[in-house]
Amino acid sequence: MYELSLLCPEERVDVLSDALDALDALSVSVEDADAQTPAEQALFGEPGMPPPKDGWQRSRMVALFAQETAAQEAAVLLAAQDFFEDCQLLGIQTLEDQDWVRLTQSQFAPVEVTSDFWIVPTWHEPPAQARQIIRLDPGLAFGTGTHPTTRMCLRWIAQKGVQEQRVLDYGCGSGILAIGAAKYGATDIDAVDIDEAAVTATELNAVANHVVLRAGLPDKAQGQYQTVLANILATPLRVLAPLLCAHVAAGGSLVLAGILERQADELKAAYAPWILLEVSDTQDGWILMTGVSQAA
Template sequence: MFELRLLCPEERVEIVSDALMALQALSVSVEDADADTAAEQALFGEPGMPVDREGWQRSRVAALFGTEDAAREAAALLGLQDFFAGCSVQSVQPVAEQDWVRLTQSQFAPVEITPDFWIVPSWHELSAQATRSIRLDPGMAFGTGTHPTTRMCLRWIAQRPAGRLGRVLDYGCGSGILAIGAAKFGALDIDAVDIDPAAVQATLDNAQANGVQLNAGLPERAQGLYGTVLANILATPLKVLAPLLCAHVAAGGHLVLAGILERQAEELQQAYAPWLQLGVADSDDGWILMTAQRAAA
């Protein structure tokens, strides 16, 4: 495996990346050439939101090729193109052989939610102190327990009195981790829904692997009232979904929202004010958990 490294101005990143893929690059990545210096630029904002630009003012473009000849041929062909003006070839160098499976697995360690509740990938031993656990491997759907928003939701679930979750809706379930967590803490009637069929399948597979029962499907599967409504998405879709999510909260039930940055608390409170009064229940690394409870009948 050989890596071709290029230096490109912002306006050339997209066309050069496309050309590299057309030249049979195995992968193409882009990073700030000025990272970790005073000239470093912030390009990405809230996760999941579109970015304003395709690259940094000085972008380092790296492409992997199967052979050195292929990498050098790609560099030579790019150098002949008009659109390569302003770009330069930095290097062609071999990439050390690695056990990519082991390397990937090493990035995912067990995650402590509470001292006795852990998220554990299948290749790790269960902690001796864990009385409850979710076995979950990284996959196509969001939710492995490593992100602060997921940890806060699971921590909230773990802190509920036994049997008090009631009927549960996990809206935007991703991997199904929150629904599975609810099942681990005694919920018996659980609906997990997502707009992505791959997430629905991941939820079903992960539930089976953890020996829990739940229902999973597209959003229309969510029907009626729930004692607990969980939604770990992002602030913008959460605002749009406010009337729908609130309509599913039963009398005395709880609404639990995550995917919200600290600076977005007030706008979420305003969006939900016609139906429920949100408050900040937890915070972790710049993210917050917001909850509300509907008055009992």
């Protein structure tokens, strides 16, 4: 395997991606050339939606080729194109043969939620201190437990308790929050998502974790729940405010995540007509917002 690396401005990313694809690159990735420096740029997008930009102001593009001659020919052909202006060839290097499955698995270790609650990939043994675990492998659906928003939601479930409750996981992704609720005693659980792949992933993950829940599209959510969980992002959470609040039973809890610290006030304002939100946890610039329904 051979890796061709390029440096290009943001406006060249799209055309270079198309050109590399036409030149039979096995894969093309784009990353911030200024990552881990003061000039690093953060790009935030919505899960399941197109990225907000094609690349970074200074983008590093990496294309993989099966043969060295193919990588070399691609470099020569690209350099001759008008659209390669302001771009730079960083080099071609050989990638050693590796067990890619084992390498990928090595990047996903057990994740601590609390001292005795862990998310454990199927190829790992649970830590000795784990009293409660969720078995979850990285997949296509959003939510592997590695992101701070997921861990904060699970931590809330573990610490606050959902014993004997009816629970809704809205925007369930992999189903990890619904599974966590089941592990902590919820007895009537709906997990819904607009993505059918997420519904399928949730069903499979529920079986793997020996828990019972109902997974489906958003119309599966019916009536009111003692706990409503939604780990999405701030923009859809604002839009969904009336719907989510309507699903929270009187005295029930609303738990929202996917929110940056700077977005707290706008979320409070969006939900103020129904539920007063407060920041109940924070991690790595993300916050967990919760509130209790006072509806009669």
